[in-house]
Amino acid sequence: MKAAVTGAYQRSFPRFVHVQPVPHQFFYGQCGGVRYAATRFEATPGATHEELVGMQDEGSATKYFRGTSGGSWIYIASDSFPRGPHGCGDVPQIPDSLAAAWGNCPVVQ
Structure with missing residues (x-):
């Protein structure tokens, strides 16, 4: 699932090729039959200078995703x-009940 969510992030932000979810910052759940995920991303080995600079801002923000009916x-x-x-x-975009179950997605430093 983490790989599929990372792929969705890379499709939306194609300048970030060398990224992965930050450890202990991945949330997943389902509400009303719809799947949701939330995570922050960090650069991985092989990241370019441009990716490292871009992740200084992008990596600090939690990104939110929704599962599609096609499974992506x-x-x-x-x-x-x-x-x-x-x-x-x-x-x-995140249902209140799911945000509550996720503890409002705390940021672990």
């Missing part, structure tokens, strides 16, 4: 800047 994932939103006080609870 699509990018639907990012945290606002600055991040809202309720984390993913402030992201309208």
Whole structure:
């Protein structure tokens, strides 16, 4: 699943090839029959200078995804800047009940 979500991120942000979800920052769940995921990304070995610079801002924001009826994932939103006080609870595309189950997607430093 992490690989599929990473692929959705790379399709939406093709300049980031060498990325992976930040450890302990991947959330997954289902609400009303719809699958959702949330994660922050970090650069992996082999990242270019451009990717490393770009991830300084992009990597600090949690990205949100929705599963499609075809089984793939699509990018639907990012945290606002600055991040809202309720984390993913402030992201309208994420159902409130799921954001609550995820503990509002705390950012682990």
